[in-house]
Amino acid sequence: MAHDxxxxxxxxxxxxxxxxxxxxxxxxxxxxxxGSCGCTVPTYPKEPIKPGxxxxxxxxxxxxxxxxxxxxxxxxxxxxxxxxTTLNISANVQVPQ
Numbered sequence: 486m487a488h489d490x491x492x493x494x495x496x497x498x499x500x501x502x503x504x505x506x507x508x509x510x511x512x513x514x515x516x517x518x519x520g521s522c523g524c525t526v527p528t529y530p531k532e533p534i535k536p537g538x539x540x541x542x543x544x545x546x547x548x549x550x551x552x553x554x555x556x557x558x559x560x561x562x563x564x565x566x567x568x569x570t571t572l573n574i575s576a577n578v579q580v581p582q
Contacts, residue, residue, distance in 0.1 A: 488544075490576035495550055503542045503572055507534045509565070517562040518542060524549055525557040525574065548578040 488501040507513040512533035520526055526545045534540040544559055559572040 486570075487573040487575070490546065490574065492577045492579055493548065494581040495548055495552065495578055496581075497547065499546045499548075499576070501544050501546075501574065503544065504539060505542070506539045507536050510536055511564070512536070513540070513563060513565070515540075515542075515561060515563045519560050519562075520544070521558040521560075524551070525559060527559045527561075527572075529561070542572070544572060544574060546574055546576065548576065552578050552580060 486503055490499050493499055512535055514533050515529045518527035518529045524547050528543045530540045542561065546557060548555060554575070555578055556573065556575045561570045561572065562568060563570070
């Protein structure tokens with residue numbers, strides 16, 4: 486799964502909600518979600534997602550003083566096969582006018 490924020494300004498908070506459905510036969514348990522840097526912060530459900538139900542992972546990206554093309558990741562660890570799933574986000578960060 487990936488999301489491109491397009492062109493954004495420095496020092497802004499940008500969010501994307503990744504929606505998913507548990508297509509398995511067992512409850513989906515997300516054990517952890519880690520951003521590749523402190524500027525990328527995921528929020529994920531702490532309760533099991535029952536089969537057939539949906540859930541959301543919100544990723545907040547705040548580039549601070551970064552500039553130019555940026556690519557960040559969020560690694561989700563769950564009781565899935567494979568055990569990790571990667572969400573990719575990208576943006577072109579510009580100095581505000």
